[in-house]
Amino acid sequence: MSQSFNPADIQKAILEQQKIEDRKKMMLNGVLVLLLVAAPFVMYPVFLMKILCFALFAVAFNLLFGFTGLLSFGHAAFLATGGYTTGYLLSNFSGLTTEMGILAGTALATLLGLAFALLSIRRQGIYFAMVTLALAQLVFFFFVQSEFTGGEDGMHGIPRGHLFGLINLENNLNMYYFVLAVFLGCYLLVQRIVSSPYGQVLKSIKQNEPRAISLGYNVNRYKVLAFVISAALAGLAGSMKSVVFQLASLNDAHWHMSGEVILMTLVGGMGTLLGPVVGATFVVNVEYQLSQGALRDWVDPILGGIFILTVLAFRSGIVGEIQKFVKKNLG
Amino acid sequence: MSMIFDVPLAVLSGQLLIGVINGAFYALLSLGLAVIFGLLKIINFAHGAMYMLGAMATVILFDVLGVNYWVALLLAPLLVGVVGVIIEYFLLRRIAGQDHIYSLLLTFGIALLIQGVLTNIYGVSGMRYSMPDLFKGGMNLGFMFLPYYRAWVIVIALLVCFGTWFMIEKTKLGAYLRAGTEDAQLMQGFGINVPLLVSLTYGFGVMLAAFAGVLAAPIYSVTPVMGSHILITVFAVVVIGGMGSIGGAIITGILMGVIEGLTKTFYPPASSAVIFLVMVVVLMFRPAGLFGKEA
Numbered sequence: 304m305s306q307s308f309n310p311a312d313i314q315k316a317i318l319e320q321q322k323i324e325d326r327k328k329m330m331l332n333g334v335l336v337l338l339l340v341a342a343p344f345v346m347y348p349v350f351l352m353k354i355l356c357f358a359l360f361a362v363a364f365n366l367l368f369g370f371t372g373l374l375s376f377g378h379a380a381f382l383a384t385g386g387y388t389t390g391y392l393l394s395n396f397s398g399l400t401t402e403m404g405i406l407a408g409t410a411l412a413t414l415l416g417l418a419f420a421l422l423s424i425r426r427q428g429i430y431f432a433m434v435t436l437a438l439a440q441l442v443f444f445f446f447v448q449s450e451f452t453g454g455e456d457g458m459h460g461i462p463r464g465h466l467f468g469l470i471n472l473e474n475n476l477n478m479y480y481f482v483l484a485v486f487l488g489c490y491l492l493v494q495r496i497v498s499s500p501y502g503q504v505l506k507s508i509k510q511n512e513p514r515a516i517s518l519g520y521n522v523n524r525y526k527v528l529a530f531v532i533s534a535a536l537a538g539l540a541g542s543m544k545s546v547v548f549q550l551a552s553l554n555d556a557h558w559h560m561s562g563e564v565i566l567m568t569l570v571g572g573m574g575t576l577l578g579p580v581v582g583a584t585f586v587v588n589v590e591y592q593l594s595q596g597a598l599r600d601w602v603d604p605i606l607g608g609i610f611i612l613t614v615l616a617f618r619s620g621i622v623g624e625i626q627k628f629v630k631k632n633l634g
Numbered sequence: 635m636s637m638i639f640d641v642p643l644a645v646l647s648g649q650l651l652i653g654v655i656n657g658a659f660y661a662l663l664s665l666g667l668a669v670i671f672g673l674l675k676i677i678n679f680a681h682g683a684m685y686m687l688g689a690m691a692t693v694i695l696f697d698v699l700g701v702n703y704w705v706a707l708l709l710a711p712l713l714v715g716v717v718g719v720i721i722e723y724f725l726l727r728r729i730a731g732q733d734h735i736y737s738l739l740l741t742f743g744i745a746l747l748i749q750g751v752l753t754n755i756y757g758v759s760g761m762r763y764s765m766p767d768l769f770k771g772g773m774n775l776g777f778m779f780l781p782y783y784r785a786w787v788i789v790i791a792l793l794v795c796f797g798t799w800f801m802i803e804k805t806k807l808g809a810y811l812r813a814g815t816e817d818a819q820l821m822q823g824f825g826i827n828v829p830l831l832v833s834l835t836y837g838f839g840v841m842l843a844a845f846a847g848v849l850a851a852p853i854y855s856v857t858p859v860m861g862s863h864i865l866i867t868v869f870a871v872v873v874i875g876g877m878g879s880i881g882g883a884i885i886t887g888i889l890m891g892v893i894e895g896l897t898k899t900f901y902p903p904a905s906s907a908v909i910f911l912v913m914v915v916v917l918m919f920r921p922a923g924l925f926g927k928e929a
Contacts, residue, residue, distance in 0.1 A: 607746030611743040
């Protein structure tokens with residue numbers, strides 16, 4: 304039997320295959336979005352918003368860690384900067400609409416991210432992690448000693464206000480759909496970034512930095528930009544979180560929080576788009592369930608145990624393992 | 635009373651003394667990190683937890699078994715060293731071939747686990763440990779009062795630092811260690827048991843941390859969370875000094891302690907942040923660190 308292997312045909316077949324894959328992905332995403340839209344009628348909206356805020360935080364972190372290969376141990380600094388800035392502005396300037404407060408918080412976190420990035424990319428690998436951790440600790444000390452943060456007590460009673468001066472965010476459903484819209488927008492943005500030529504360069508830096516340099520890419524500029532985008536999105540997550548809970552506290556600035564976002568990303572699957580979302584959902588749920596039961600005091604050691612287990616046995620994370628399984632058995 | 639820059643000499647020298655002591659702890663801890671990093675190429679995030687375990691073991695050994703300070707000074711680091719070898723053998727070794735980021739995350743998880751479990755059992759309020767009678771009191775140097783125990787800490791910490799330096803730079807075992815740092819595979823080819831050496835190195839590194847913990851028990855408040863704070867400071871010290879040389883780690887540690895003490899005298903609000911600020915400056919002007927030789 305003779306078969307023609309016309310290159311054009313093969314290319315067409317590949318494209319066709321790609322289209323089917325894309326359509327499958329689109330359908331999966333569509334179902335997920337529908338679920339998210341319907342969710343507040345089944346579950347408590349504030350809890351869902353908590354998950355969405357942390358999911359955005361983890362998605363932001365994953366852009367840097369999962370796609371660029373840079374392990375930042377200081378992302379709590381951006382979360383807290385966004386949260387405190389937004390909280391301070393909304394509490395003290397009643398003329399501001401909510402989205403202005405959130406934008407300002409995000410902007411400050413972005414600037415801080417630029418400062419962190421310019422300093423930390425001077426060292427590589429493990430040193431990079433240590434530098435970001437130390438810089439975040441500096442930010443933590445600043446928040447501890449500043450008066451506007453309320454120190455150990457935190458910042459309470461941040462008004463949710465009105466979105467664009469029109470939509471009352473005191474209503475949990477309104478608040479939820481706002482958070483959902485921001486989250487989906489950011490998720491699509493990250494998806495777009497990752498699949499863009501810029502995102503391809505980031506991945507090449509992760510896989511083989513010397514090679515990327517030898518190909519003529521100004522690696523440091525790519526890294527700084529990735530860091531800044533990641534910090535901006537993390538700041539946005541913090542800003543929204545402070546509006547949702549009407550609270551900003553030192554917990555958000557603590558190194559513990561930087562560790563938690565690493566755990567979320569790792570458990571869900573680093574370097575996958577959906578992974579951090581799944582991971583954040585998982586970790587927030589585990590924490591909530593534990594805090595309700597007899598194991599209330601054992602949250603930290605259990606998270607530590609999950610950390611160890613994930614690193615030893617499931618390095619690809621939940622989404623990564625599922626992808627592997629699908630590829631092996633169904634592909 | 636004599637004054638220097640409007641600060642009484644006694645106050646200044648008192649803070650300097652505290653600075654040198656803190657510096658001695660930084661030196662011991664960053665030394666252990668450097669030793670582990672040399673052979674295993676990982677940053678041991680569990681180092682603070684090991685320091686804490688050393689201090690906790692000292693207190694618990696005394697409360698439960700009545701073990702005195704001198705025995706604890708040997709026994710606690712040994713126990714923690716065994717814990718370290720177990721961790722290396724059962725956990726770190728399993729992911730030795732993977733990206734180093736994973737081993738860093740693994741040690742972070744271990745630290746969370748140990749710290750969390752002990753917090754549940756002993757709470758976060760400080761445990762009391764009284765120092766041996768021999769060290770109660772102190773002597774008046776004329777310009778300041780020097781408590782005996784603090785003098786002892788400085789002397790013994792420096793001795794241990796120097797001993798470690800001597801062992802690594804001047805003995806045969808140290809030569810193996812340095813060779814392993816350069817090329818572990820080649821050394822295995824020469825018939826040296828590299829996996830054993832790796833286990834012992836990790837054990838020795840955390841022993842140094844635990845030893846610092848024992849020294850800290852009588853003067854700092856002993857709690858399950860005492861390790862995490864000092865660890866982050868030590869990371870900054872390591873970034874400042876670079877982990878290229880053992881001597882560099884010691885000198886940077888003590889220097890940073892002194893700078894911290896001086897800041898506490900002249901501008902107290904910045905004292906907890908000053909080491910991190912120094913780190914920022916060093917990163918700007920000498921990115922490889924003061925003693926670093928990294929490209």
